[in-house]
Amino acid sequence: MNYLVTGGAGYIGSHTVKALIERGDDVTILDNFSTGHRWATQGQRIIEVDLRDLHLLRSALSGETFDGVFHFAAKSLVAESNQRPLFYYQNNVAGTANLLEVAIENNWMHFVFSSSAAVYGTPETALIAEDHSTLPINVYGKTKLAMEGMMQDVCAAQEFSAISLRYFNAAGAALDCSLGESHEPETHLIPNALKAASGSGQPLTIFGYDYPTPDGTCIRDYIHVEDLANAHLKAMDYVRNHQGFEVFNLGNGQGFSVKDVFSACERAAGKSIPHVLGDRRKGDPTSLVSDATKARKILAWEPLHTKLEGIVESAWAWETK
Ligand SMILES: NC(=O)c1ccc[n+]([C@@H]2O[C@H](COP(=O)([O-])OP(=O)(O)OC[C@H]3O[C@@H](n4cnc5c(N)ncnc54)[C@H](O)[C@@H]3O)[C@@H](O)[C@H]2O)c1
Incomplete structure (x- = not known):
């Protein structure tokens, strides 16, 4: 099969490109390299274009044939999204x-889209399933919900099929150490803790230590990036055989506190990590943990790297490389 991967130079997109190549598919990456990296494209065919420019996009893609599209390209910094809403909507x-x-002009009718747990907003239940209400509390989450709505409407209007994958916290790195997470600025806990450990970053700030949790810090669901990549392959196989729009959560189904993660990072690095305790960040829910039963059942997807230790060790191997 021959796929277009938007945002294929980014963190999750590049790991998915790797998984596609390993199973023998052909891939073309579309990226504007605003946050993606050339080193992450592994010699794949690249179309460098910005999705905001319809004229250039149309001419860059004219005459191409793809069996499906993986759509990762997006901006995803929550604080920035609240400061620059129009930039995020654009x-x-x-x-x-x-x-x-x-895509529709060219008859590429199968989409797998990167959505986010941010569409849910403040959780009403301990585990969040797909039928949980969607009331995003930041502009980033609102844009993801709007993108989902657009795809759902297109699926209702014509023979088009799309799957929206709502990821919880992507983490870790390729086990062969060829790819990993590299954002600037980095806002994610594990890379920031490991950068503080290796001396290449600032001391880690733990945002909030008075939450109503056993150790006072927030609880999140971390899903290994290779498990996420595999879910995309299964989702594309599914969407190519099922018309319509579907939503799936992708998460580990287990919550780990910030302190759990911090301790796992110290064990992986074999040293204590410089850190400071900071105030809560506005809009950080106490706990965000997925119920990913639907993806397990319908996509026959099973995350393989569910232990926090393994996720963090892969990230540390990448950080020290
Ligand atoms: N990392 C996470 O934990 C997480 C969680 C939930 C959802 N997501 C979503 O998953 C997707 C991938 O996340 P990531 O962490 O790999 O992000 P990333 O920033 O590493 O990758 C995004 C890629 O999209 C490209 N891009 C952005 N805007 C573009 C545009 N207008 N035209 C062309 N290319 C553009 C960037 O250059 C980059 O290569 C995003 O849609 C993000 O919202 C990520």
Whole structure:
């Protein structure tokens, strides 16, 4: 099969490209390299274009044939999204409308889309399933929900099929150490803790230590990036055989506190990590843990790297490489 991967130079996109190549598919990466990296593209064919420019997008993709599209490209910094809402609506929502338009013109009718647990907002239940209410509390989450709505409407209007994958916290690195997480600025806990450990980053700030949890810190669900990549392959196989729109959570189904993660990072690094205790961040829910039963049942997906230790060790191997 021959796939287009938008955002294939980014963290999760590049790991998915790797998984596609390993199973023998052909891949073309579409990216504007705003946060992606050339080193992460592993010699794949690249179309360098910005999704916001419909004219350039159309001409860059004219005459191409793809069996499906993986759509990772988006901006995803929560604080930035609240400060620059129009930039986020332009990049994520308008960019997706352009991509859908060009895809339909070219008859690429199967989409797998990167959504986020941010669409749920403040959780009402300990485990969050797909039927949980969607009331995002930041602009980033609102753009993801708008992108989902757009795809759902397109699926209802014509013979188009799309799957939206709502990821919880992507973490870790390729086990062969060829790829890993590299964002600037980095806002994710594990890379920031490991950068503090290796001396290449600032001391880690733990945001909030008075939450109503056993150790006072927030609880999150971490899913290894290779497990996420595999879920995308299964989702594409599914969407190519099922018309319509479906949503799946992708998570570990287990919650780990910030302190659990911090201790796992200290064990992986074999040293104590410089850190400071900071105030709670606005809009950080106490706990966000997935119920990913639907993906397990319908996509026959099973995460393999569910232990926090293994996730953190792969990230440390990448950080020290
Ligand atoms: N990392 C996570 O934990 C997480 C969690 C939930 C959802 N997501 C979603 O998954 C996707 C991938 O996340 P990531 O962490 O790999 O992000 P990333 O920033 O590493 O990758 C995004 C890629 O998209 C490209 N891009 C962005 N805007 C573009 C545009 N207008 N035109 C062309 N290319 C563009 C960037 O250059 C980059 O290569 C995003 O949609 C993100 O919202 C990520």
